[in-house]
Amino acid sequence: MDNWDEIRTAFQVARRGTVSGAAEALGVHHATVIRHIDALERRLGVKLFQRHARGYTATEAGQDLLRVAQTTDDQFQQLEGRIRGRGSDVSGELMVTSLVELAPLLVGALTSFQEAYPDVIVRLLTGERLFRLEYGEAHVALRAGRQPDEPDNVVQPFIHQDIALYASQAYVDRYGLPGDIEALKTHRFVAHDDPDGRAPFQQWLRHTIPYDRVTFRSSDSRVMNQAVLAGAGIGFFAMREAAAHPELVQIMPPREEWTSPLWLVTHVDLHRTAKVQAFLTHLKDYANEGPCR
Amino acid sequence: MDNWDEIRTAFQVARRGTVSGAAEALGVHHATVIRHIDALERRLGVKLFQRHARGYTATEAGQDLLRVAQTTDDQFQQLEGRIRGRGSDVSGELMVTSLVELAPLLVGALTSFQEAYPDVIVRLLTGERLFRLEYGEAHVALRAGRQPDEPDNVVQPFIHQDIALYASQAYVDRYGLPGDIEALKTHRFVAHDDPDGRAPFQQWLRHTIPYDRVTFRSSDSRVMNQAVLAGAGIGFFAMREAAAHPELVQIMPPREEWTSPLWLVTHVDLHRTAKVQAFLTHLKDYANEGPCR
DNA sequence: GCGATTGCGTTCGTGAATGCAAGTGCGAGA
DNA sequence: TCTCGCACTTGCATTCACGAACGCAATCGC
Numbered sequence: 001m002d003n004w005d006e007i008r009t010a011f012q013v014a015r016r017g018t019v020s021g022a023a024e025a026l027g028v029h030h031a032t033v034i035r036h037i038d039a040l041e042r043r044l045g046v047k048l049f050q051r052h053a054r055g056y057t058a059t060e061a062g063q064d065l066l067r068v069a070q071t072t073d074d075q076f077q078q079l080e081g082r083i084r085g086r087g088s089d090v091s092g093e094l095m096v097t098s099l100v101e102l103a104p105l106l107v108g109a110l111t112s113f114q115e116a117y118p119d120v121i122v123r124l125l126t127g128e129r130l131f132r133l134e135y136g137e138a139h140v141a142l143r144a145g146r147q148p149d150e151p152d153n154v155v156q157p158f159i160h161q162d163i164a165l166y167a168s169q170a171y172v173d174r175y176g177l178p179g180d181i182e183a184l185k186t187h188r189f190v191a192h193d194d195p196d197g198r199a200p201f202q203q204w205l206r207h208t209i210p211y212d213r214v215t216f217r218s219s220d221s222r223v224m225n226q227a228v229l230a231g232a233g234i235g236f237f238a239m240r241e242a243a244a245h246p247e248l249v250q251i252m253p254p255r256e257e258w259t260s261p262l263w264l265v266t267h268v269d270l271h272r273t274a275k276v277q278a279f280l281t282h283l284k285d286y287a288n289e290g291p292c293r
Numbered sequence: 294m295d296n297w298d299e300i301r302t303a304f305q306v307a308r309r310g311t312v313s314g315a316a317e318a319l320g321v322h323h324a325t326v327i328r329h330i331d332a333l334e335r336r337l338g339v340k341l342f343q344r345h346a347r348g349y350t351a352t353e354a355g356q357d358l359l360r361v362a363q364t365t366d367d368q369f370q371q372l373e374g375r376i377r378g379r380g381s382d383v384s385g386e387l388m389v390t391s392l393v394e395l396a397p398l399l400v401g402a403l404t405s406f407q408e409a410y411p412d413v414i415v416r417l418l419t420g421e422r423l424f425r426l427e428y429g430e431a432h433v434a435l436r437a438g439r440q441p442d443e444p445d446n447v448v449q450p451f452i453h454q455d456i457a458l459y460a461s462q463a464y465v466d467r468y469g470l471p472g473d474i475e476a477l478k479t480h481r482f483v484a485h486d487d488p489d490g491r492a493p494f495q496q497w498l499r500h501t502i503p504y505d506r507v508t509f510r511s512s513d514s515r516v517m518n519q520a521v522l523a524g525a526g527i528g529f530f531a532m533r534e535a536a537a538h539p540e541l542v543q544i545m546p547p548r549e550e551w552t553s554p555l556w557l558v559t560h561v562d563l564h565r566t567a568k569v570q571a572f573l574t575h576l577k578d579y580a581n582e583g584p585c586r
Numbered sequence: 587g588c589g590a591t592t593g594c595g596t597t598c599g600t601g602a603a604t605g606c607a608a609g610t611g612c613g614a615g616a
Numbered sequence: 617t618c619t620c621g622c623a624c625t626t627g628c629a630t631t632c633a634c635g636a637a638c639g640c641a642a643t644c645g646c
Contacts, residue, residue, distance in 0.1 A: 001369040002320075004297035020623065029605050034625070044373070046380045047562040050429035051445075053612040055623070057429045059563070060385050061376040068372045072365050076294040079361045080337070083354040087339045092353050136343035136350040152344075269340040270352070313593055322635045327595070346642040348593065 002043070009036035010048055011069030014062050018055035090275045091119035097131035098124075098142035101221040102262070104241055105161075106142060109286040113279055120275070133267040139276050140283075141265040145198060148263055154271040156280070158262040159287045162239045163201050165252040170231035172249045178234075184252075185209055188233035190224050193217040201236050201258035295336070302329035303341055304362030307355050311348035383568045384412035390424035391417075391435035394514040395555070397534055398454075399435060402579040406572055413568070426560040432569050433576075434558040438491060441556055447564040449573070451555040452580045455532040456494050458545040463524035465542045477545075478502055481526035483517050486510040494529050494551040 001007065012022035013033060023030045037056075041048050048062035058066055086092065094113075096106060103126050110122045131137040133153055148155050167175075171188075178184045191214040192202055205214070216232040218224050228235035234251050236258070242248045264283065270276050294300065305315035306326060316323035330349075334341050341355035351359055379385060387406075391399060396419050403415045424430040426446055441448050460468075464481075471477045484507045485495055498507070509525040511517050521528035527544050529551070535541050557576065563569050 001373045004301045004365075004369070007369065008297045018623070030624075031606085031626085032604060035603075044376050046376050046566075048376075050427060050560065050562060051624075052427040053623070054428075059429060061379050064375055064379075065372060068368050072297075072368065075361050075365065076297070076300065079358060080294045082357055083337050083339050083341075086354050086357075132345075134343060134345040135347070136345075136352060267343065269343060273339075311593065312595095323594075324596080324636085325634055328633075344594075346593075 003040070006036040006040045007065065007069055008073075009033055010040055010062070010065055011073065013037060013049065013056050014058040014066035015070075017057065021055075086273075088274050089119075090117045090278045092275065093121045093123055094140075094275060094279055095123045095125060095138040096140045096142070096279075097138040098126060099144065100126040102142050102144060105238075105262075105287075106283075109283050112286060113282045116282065117278065133265060133270075136267075139266065139270050140279060143263045143265050144260045147261070148265055150265075152268050154266045154268050156264040156266075158264045158284070160259045160261050162254040163236050163258040163260070164239050164242065164250050164254040165234050166228060166237040166242050166248040167234045167251050168229055168231045169247050169249055171228075171233065174231070177249070178251060181208065184234070185213060187213065188216070189214045190216040190218075190227045190233040190235035192221075192224070193219045200260055204255075204258060205236075296329075296332070299329040299333045300358065300362055301366075302326055303333055303355070303358055304366065306330060306342065306349050307351040307359035307362075310350065314348075379566070379568075381567045382412075383410045383571045385568065386414045386416055387433075387568060387572055388416045388418060388431040389433045389435070389572075390431040391419060392437065393419040395435050395437060398531075398555075398580075399576075402576045405579060406575045409575065410571065426558060426563075429560075432559065432563050433572060436556045436558050437553050440554070441558050443558075445561050447559045447561050449557045449559075451557045451577070453552045453554055455547040456529050456551040456553075457532050457535065457543050457547040458527050459521060459530040459535050459541040460527045460544050461522055461524045462540050462542055464521075464526065467524070470542070471544060474501065477527070478506060480506065481509070482507045483509040483511075483520045483526040483528035485514075485517070486512045493553055497548075497550060498529075 009022065009026060009028075009032075012025050013019060016022050016025060019030050019033045019037075023033045026033065037049060044061075046061045047059055048065060049056040049058055094110075096110065098106060103124060106124055110124060114120055114122055125131050125138055131141065133139075133141055134150070142158065144161070147157075175187060178187055185208075189205065189209060191205055192199075197203070214233075216224070216227045216235075218227065224235055225237065225241075227233065228237065229245060229247065237245075237248065239254060242250070264280060266276055266280070302315065302319060302321075302325075305318050306312060309315050309318060312323045312326045312330075316326045319326070330342060337354075339354045340352055341358060342349035342351055387403075389399060389403065396417060399417055403417060407413055407415055418424050418431055424434065426432075426434055427443075435451070437454070440450075468480060471480055478501075482498065482502060484498055485492075507526075509517070509520045509528075511520065517528055518530065518534075520526070521530065522538060522540065530538075530541065532547060535543070557573060559569055559573070
């Protein structure tokens with residue numbers, strides 16, 4: 001069974017009973033049909049059809065092939081319907097990936113997206129490594145920092161994440177509010193363990209505050225957030241996130257130079273699909289309306 | 294889904310993950326694989342695979358195709374096994390056709406054939422019209438008379454059916470045994486209604502016995518047989534059949550000129566199959582050993 | 587790092603599969 | 617019995633799909 005097209009040809013001959021009818025149905029020439037049948041029978045070593053003046057009638061083997069190919073044809077047609085529909089339907093899996101730091105942004109958006117499209121199964125992938133779109137690991141990626149320029153990826157600007165310095169009310173009660181930048185240098189800071197961090201607010205901190213004032217260091221943003229909330233020191237928070245924590249006190253307002261742009265990245269092959277488009281527009285709407293609706 | 298070969302190609306790509314691997318498995322060049330995938334995706338309007346440096350990974354649509362094509366592949370392999378086996382296996386239907394007059398000969402042979410090959414379903418077709426092999430209506434036909442010369446049919450000589458004149462014991466008790474052929478002309482005969490019958494013994498009767506001595510006429514051989522058994526007159530019986538009726542008395546021994554040759558006819562396409570060959574040899578053995586074994 | 591390996595993409599020339607048209611066989615109808 | 621028409625068959629010209637070769641990118645291993 002090395003040639004599925006020949007099976008398909010034999011299927012039509014068995015169904016229509018004549019070579020001409022099969023040729024018409026297949027949109028090929030009669031001679032082609034004959035050659036297919038001959039080749040198939042020669043390889044199988046078994047006659048599939050009785051040739052006579054009124055056309056071809058299937059032998060037992062031919063009838064067996066007819067039954068099998070009939071179900072195959074049905075299944076292929078169903079498959080085609082599903083595949084074609086998949087381009088315009090919003091269903092199946094939607095895989096989104098981002099750094100864990102950005103995940104809180106996505107959870108709300110994904111939840112309301114799922115309310116709008118109940119057939120979608122959402123998978124939010126965050127992990128140590130960057131999940132790569134070109135391997136089909138995700139439909140949409142949320143990236144921060146410099147504009148991604150990977151080939152085959154469609155990059156759209158998303159929002160600018162406003163970053164500000166916060167401390168917990170408990171910290172402020174104990175150490176007071178710094179009056180200006182100079183006063184900051186005497187305070188305690190919660191920041192990233194890696195002094196070579198690429199995020200602009202990290203670099204600002206390095207250049208502005210003596211590194212030994214960073215008294216709580218971690219490599220995990222969630223740990224840092226919890227440390228700030230616990231009163232360990234002053235740290236960066238996305239304003240959007242800080243809004244969810246009334247016990248936080250803003251130490252410094254957001255600065256232009258801290259904000260890192262966010263990018264929505266999709267693979268070019270998936271970008272046009274209705275599902276991805278639906279999610280992208282939904283995500284933008286969600287970000288503009290705010291997470292509190 | 295106009296091209297099943299392209300689906301098969303996509304199936305291998307989805308299964309192996311690389312174009313090269315699929316090409317190797319299919320025994321074609323990897324450029325061919327790419328062309329198939331491209332054509333299929335273009336027609337469907339949906340990407341089946343994500344292309345990346347390490348190969349192709351299936352999208353949702355591709356995975357769907359993989360599942361469907363996997364079952365198709367399995368079914369085709371099973372089909373191939375069945376079809377190939379059908380050539381060498383003795384199973385399935387065995388359709389045999391003959392005139393009703395010859396059916397008694399076949400019943401015993403078919404029964405014992407079925408004992409030897411329990412997987413075979415036997416269909417013995419007798420009817421008004423001649424069942425024709427070229428339409429696939431039967432595997433084997435038993436024909437009497439002149440050697441059939443239909444094209445595409447394989448004709449083998451079978452046995453000569455010895456015909457003799459019989460009457461029932463009751464008839465003999467009442468009318469006596471005729472001494473010679475002249476004496477026959479005063480007896481009562483059971484014969485065919487049609488004086489133009491082609492069978493040699495019928496023609497002999499027409500030329501030898503006055504037609505008004507045929508006092509029981511019918512167009513059905515079974516009716517004639519029953520009439521002879523009931524004592525209506527003298528009639529022809531195949532010796533093989535007469536042996537089953539001890540109440541029959543042979544009036545005249547078989548004559549060379551009465552015997553009509555029997556022919557085994559098979560369609561050339563089916564003649565080589567193991568099933569047909571098995572039945573032909575079985576039938577010959579059966580006829581030689583006699584039906585009484 | 588840097589070559590080796592792997593795997594995809596593209597171009598070009600060839601050959602096999604296809605379409606075309608004439609031929610043949612068979613059965614139906616007059 | 618003849619003719620007509622349908623359907624398969626066969627030889628030939630054509631096209632299109634295939635294979636070969638090269639290029640390129642990414643990864644792997646030393």
